[in-house]
Amino acid sequence: MAKRMFVAIELPEDLRNKLAATASGLSGLKAVPAPQIHLTLCFLGNVPLENDATLRETLSAIVPTEFPLTAQGIGTFGGSRKPMVLWAGVEDPENALPPLAAAVREAAQTAGIAIDDRPFTPHITLGRRRGGSPAKLRIFLREHGEETFGPFTACGFTLFESVLTPDGAIHTPVLRVPGP
Numbered sequence: 001m002a003k004r005m006f007v008a009i010e011l012p013e014d015l016r017n018k019l020a021a022t023a024s025g026l027s028g029l030k031a032v033p034a035p036q037i038h039l040t041l042c043f044l045g046n047v048p049l050e051n052d053a054t055l056r057e058t059l060s061a062i063v064p065t066e067f068p069l070t071a072q073g074i075g076t077f078g079g080s081r082k083p084m085v086l087w088a089g090v091e092d093p094e095n096a097l098p099p100l101a102a103a104v105r106e107a108a109q110t111a112g113i114a115i116d117d118r119p120f121t122p123h124i125t126l127g128r129r130r131g132g133s134p135a136k137l138r139i140f141l142r143e144h145g146e147e148t149f150g151p152f153t154a155c156g157f158t159l160f161e162s163v164l165t166p167d168g169a170i171h172t173p174v175l176r177v178p179g180p
Helices: 013-023 049-060 097-110 134-144
Strands: 002-010 029-031 038-048 066-077 085-091 123-129 148-165 168-178
Touching: 002 049, 002 168, 013 029, 013 066, 013 123, 013 148, 038 049, 038 097, 038 123, 038 148, 049 097, 049 148, 049 168, 066 123, 066 134, 097 148
Parallel strands: none
Antiparallel strands: 002 038, 002 148, 029 123, 066 085, 066 148, 085 123, 148 168
């Protein structure tokens, strides 16, 4: 038995609402509901139950700092021919996200979790394309590609359990590691 899990930075409610409202303006997008929007540090995948306690212990040993971030710009993953994921970018003026993500990855590996080797790309997933017009997507990206959604302060991180349902994933916080 295993739990599907990931580690993320939670965003302020007003920022989640603004990002969700922007994403809802694109037809053909299965938007992430505002309460589920987050900044992923590390996707863990299916974590065996026997690794859960060690994972919580190794993550709890991380002492995160507080640092400023800004949600800015919109882009896509999946290539220019078939963009599948719509995301908001993240400005990290102190370059604090990569070391935090690396510490989370190391903690997960210490707990016996196999992590994929994709490089960390800070982003906030807003939705997944389910059709829609490529021309409308290009217009949407031109209109919002450089938009600033707002600053926020990262102050800790959260381990989430993610349950897939026909209506989308449901993310439940199972461990919060606060900053200073």
